[in-house]
Amino acid sequence: MNGSVAGGGGLTEEVIRLTRRPSGLGFNIVGGTDQQYVSNDSSIYVSRIKKDGAAYLDGRLQEGDKILAINGRDLKDLRHMDAVELFRNAGYDVSLKIQRRLQPQNGPVGHRGDGDSGGLPLAAVLVPGLALAAAAVWILLRYRQRM
Template sequence: MNGSLHSPPNVVDVKLKRGSAGLGFNIVGGLDQQYVVDDNGIYVSKIKEDGAAALDGRLQEGDKILAINGVKLEDLTHRSAVDLFRIAGEDVELRVLKKFPNHVNGPTGPQPQPEAKSPVSTLEVLAIVAGAAAICAFIYVRLQRKHF
């Protein structure tokens, strides 16, 4: 796992030294617990304050961990990935795919915009019209009685 020129710009190697509280982050994902639709990858779900990852500063929530100490995390169950982290030793090297600035879990692409909500609902408009019609009818009937 060297920083070869063939790595995409959003793939970085992060070296962490395990502290008393571990590496200082939680993971989600795996073959049996997909975090991102159609992706079995392992993702950083939480960076623990004052942990090794937070102190280093390069790892962020939403980053995808591609490998740990040279072992690829492709198509592993969540439990298998956790076990790899546990036996990784004191000095841990991660290959990480940095999250995209607008990373979202789920479908990508243009999303439908919600319809603008009118301050008055259709039912309220119908009630007002019906009330106005009833008042007009009442007045009309009263006026008709006076003319007979």
């Protein structure tokens, strides 16, 4: 493994090394002093991991990760386009220092495969199921009243 983990207080930091592919590093970024992604925070964040890109194939970088530095260069207080230029000109082998919030997991962390939504939220299953059950009870009661 070519990353290191450190942190505390619900945050973890990791250094991830990626090798640029012909299509690039394989992720999009948001944020910057001129385009804050998080209120009162001008940091740079990963907004999307591109399928089959370098970041996707590596599997460690995640959407929502804060990128603290690229090749040792701090990304603090940069405009969005200046950060984009740093990524474009970072070279073939790129080192990213990232930070993410620790979240309780019930399974392995990693990227999702084709067509895998990562599981539906409980409410997405429960609410329609309860509505269907309520409708069935209502129909049953109406049917019994007519008998």
